Amino acid sequence: MKCSILFLCFVATTAFSMPALANCFGGPAMETCSDNNGNNYTVNRFGNTTTVQGNNARTGSSWSETANTYGNTTYINGRAANGASWNENVTDYGNGNHAISGVNSNGQSFSHNCTAYGCN
Numbered sequence: 001m002k003c004s005i006l007f008l009c010f011v012a013t014t015a016f017s018m019p020a021l022a023n024c025f026g027g028p029a030m031e032t033c034s035d036n037n038g039n040n041y042t043v044n045r046f047g048n049t050t051t052v053q054g055n056n057a058r059t060g061s062s063w064s065e066t067a068n069t070y071g072n073t074t075y076i077n078g079r080a081a082n083g084a085s086w087n088e089n090v091t092d093y094g095n096g097n098h099a100i101s102g103v104n105s106n107g108q109s110f111s112h113n114c115t116a117y118g119c120n
Contacts, residue, residue, distance in 0.1 A: 056081070080105035 024033040024043070031043045041054025048069045055062040065078030076088040088102035096116030103109050112119040 076102075
């Protein structure tokens with residue numbers, strides 16, 4: 001679950017119109033990935049912490065994020081390519097139900113409740 005949340009956050013923060021399909025090499029503790037948008041990134045996992053550090057070879061931009069999971073909640077803090085900070089909290093209630101809240105890299109807060117059928 002942590003990896004899929006991080007990858008979704010990564011895709012959301014890169015602001016590309018087409019989906020990024022990643023090719024990754026490595027194992028459960030560390031992966032090196034590249035995608036069809038020119039992004040290269042590393043994913044490191046240790047215990048309840050996952051970090052992602054990436055860059056775009058074409059633009060020179062870079063970003064990072066760290067996720068810590070405690071119980072059913074994952075706390076994600078990141079730095080966007082423009083240097084702005086953002087954060088997101090995801091609480092999993094089971095059966096496809098979860099709540100997402102945080103502050104995006106523009107300083108705007110957000111909050112969504114999700115079910116197996118989608119988010120509001």
